[in-house]
Amino acid sequence: MTIVVFGVDALDPDLVDTGEHPHLTLDAHRSIETIVSSSGGPSTHELWPTIITGLPPKEHGLVLDDGITWENPIIAAASSFADYIFPDSLRTRLGGWLLTNTDSDAFRTPATYYPSNGIETIFDGYESTAIGIPNYVVDTDTEDREHQLRRNMGELFERDPDATGGHRSADPVAFYEQCLEMTMIRTARIRRALRSRKYELVFGYTSGLDLIGHVSHSRPELQQRAYDEINEFVGELRSDLEEGDELVVVSDHGLQDGLHTEEAMIAATDPTIVEAVSSVIEVRAAVEAQLDQQDHTPTARRETDAVGNESEVREQLEDLGYM
Ligand SMILES: [Zn+2]
Numbered sequence: 001m002t003i004v005v006f007g008v009d010a011l012d013p014d015l016v017d018t019g020e021h022p023h024l025t026l027d028a029h030r031s032i033e034t035i036v037s038s039s040g041g042p043s044t045h046e047l048w049p050t051i052i053t054g055l056p057p058k059e060h061g062l063v064l065d066d067g068i069t070w071e072n073p074i075i076a077a078a079s080s081f082a083d084y085i086f087p088d089s090l091r092t093r094l095g096g097w098l099l100t101n102t103d104s105d106a107f108r109t110p111a112t113y114y115p116s117n118g119i120e121t122i123f124d125g126y127e128s129t130a131i132g133i134p135n136y137v138v139d140t141d142t143e144d145r146e147h148q149l150r151r152n153m154g155e156l157f158e159r160d161p162d163a164t165g166g167h168r169s170a171d172p173v174a175f176y177e178q179c180l181e182m183t184m185i186r187t188a189r190i191r192r193a194l195r196s197r198k199y200e201l202v203f204g205y206t207s208g209l210d211l212i213g214h215v216s217h218s219r220p221e222l223q224q225r226a227y228d229e230i231n232e233f234v235g236e237l238r239s240d241l242e243e244g245d246e247l248v249v250v251s252d253h254g255l256q257d258g259l260h261t262e263e264a265m266i267a268a269t270d271p272t273i274v275e276a277v278s279s280v281i282e283v284r285a286a287v288e289a290q291l292d293q294q295d296h297t298p299t300a301r302r303e304t305d306a307v308g309n310e311s312e313v314r315e316q317l318e319d320l321g322y323m
Contacts, residue, residue: 001244003291004194005203005283006187006234007051007133009044010210012254013265015227023234024227024249029267033279034253037064041260042253045107047280048134048205051250052121053114054284060119062109062135107134122203122284126291131189131204144189146182146206153178157211165258169215176212176222180229183208187233194240200291210255217258238269246270246290250283 008024013031016024035056037043043064046057057063111130114121123130130136132146143151155170156178169175183206190204209226216222238247248268254261266283268274276286 001242001294002194002197002199003201003246003248003287004190004237004241005201005248005250005287006190006237007048007203007205008183008209008230008249008251009205009207010213010253010255010260011249011251011265012213012256012261013263014254014256014261015223016265016267021227021231023238024231024267026238026247026249026267027269028271028274029249029265030274030277032264032266032277032282034262034264035280036262039064042262042264044134044207044210044252047252047264048107048136049109050280051252051283052123052130052133052136052203053119054122054281055119056281060114061117062113108137108140109135110140111136111138122287123201126200127198128201128203129193129199131193131202132186133203133205134207145185146208149178149182150207150211153211157215163258164217165214167214167258172212172215172219172222175215176226179208179212180226181208182206182211183226183230184233187237191237191240194237194245201287213255214258223255241269244294246273248273248283248287252280 011024013029016029018025018029034042034047035050037046037057043057046063049055049060049062050057053060111121111123113119114136121136122128123136130138132144153175156175157167157169159166160168186204186206186208190202193199193202193204209230212226213223216226234247234249241247246269248266250266251264254263254265264280266274266277270290273286273290276289277283
């Protein structure tokens with residue numbers, strides 16, 4: 001049995017409809033609280049670490065200023081005296097600029113950050129796989145098609161302080177195709193991991209809906225179409241679920257008129273998961289409660305199970321005369 005969590009960046013509870021989007025709303029869904037960063041809005045950089053740890057940004061330590069500004073190699077050289085050079089407001093804006101305009105390591109904090117800082121995540125203690133989670137990078141040397149597309153957005157996604165929402169695209173329709181390709185590739189990777197039957201927990205992520213939302217303020221039909229298509233992708237993933245599997249769809253914030261909104265959402269095939277979550281902080285505990293309560297165990301996880309299996313193996317070896 002497997003629990004699949006699909007993190008859909010910027011999935012907005014106000015823009016889903018149970019009739020039109022049965023797979024984005026599943027058997028139950030609700031709006032949940034999110035957390036505002038120092039930039040004044042909810043930040044993807046801070047919130048996915050919050051969702052996988054159950055900790056507010058201050059406690060997991062990946063906060064916008066530190067995470068973007070100081071770890072970025074472009075200005076790392078200046079960081080020793082940057083406190084004097086950059087006032088806080090400029091540091092935050094610079095962080096936002098770096099996020100969308102550089103090839104360097106946005107959201108690329110390695111997974112090793114967590115154990116080296118004594119922080120537990122949802123992946124600990126389970127047969128689990130993490131696919132593209134921002135700031136939980138399992139293998140820093142590899143990237144998939146979503147990573148590649150994100151690195152090469154060029155004129156299709158540029159920061160523009162004068163545009164509604166602060167971004168513009170030279171060709172929103174071409175950009176739409178790229179964003180949906182990103183989401184399709186991540187949906188496919190999640191489906192492969194589920195179909196492998198190797199995991200208790202498969203947690204994947206896509207930024208496609210967030211990106212198209214940022215530039216579709218003047219083309220709202222593109223954002224609407226993205227919801228309709230992603231609903232279909234999640235429907236295909238849902239068709240891979242077997243008896244006892246559960247699917248959870250979760251977001252870090254909403255997005256309307258080109259701007260992040262301060263409302264996230266959760267949907268699940270098991271309504272008890274939805275009932276247990278009222279904020280991004282509570283996602284981890286609710287998923288773990290589900291993992292612990294049912295047998296989502298392709299291989300032995302708990303010590304009691306391990307001991308049981310070990311004694312069984314011992315018995316068999318004894319029967320065969322090896323011990
Ligand atoms: Zn986000």
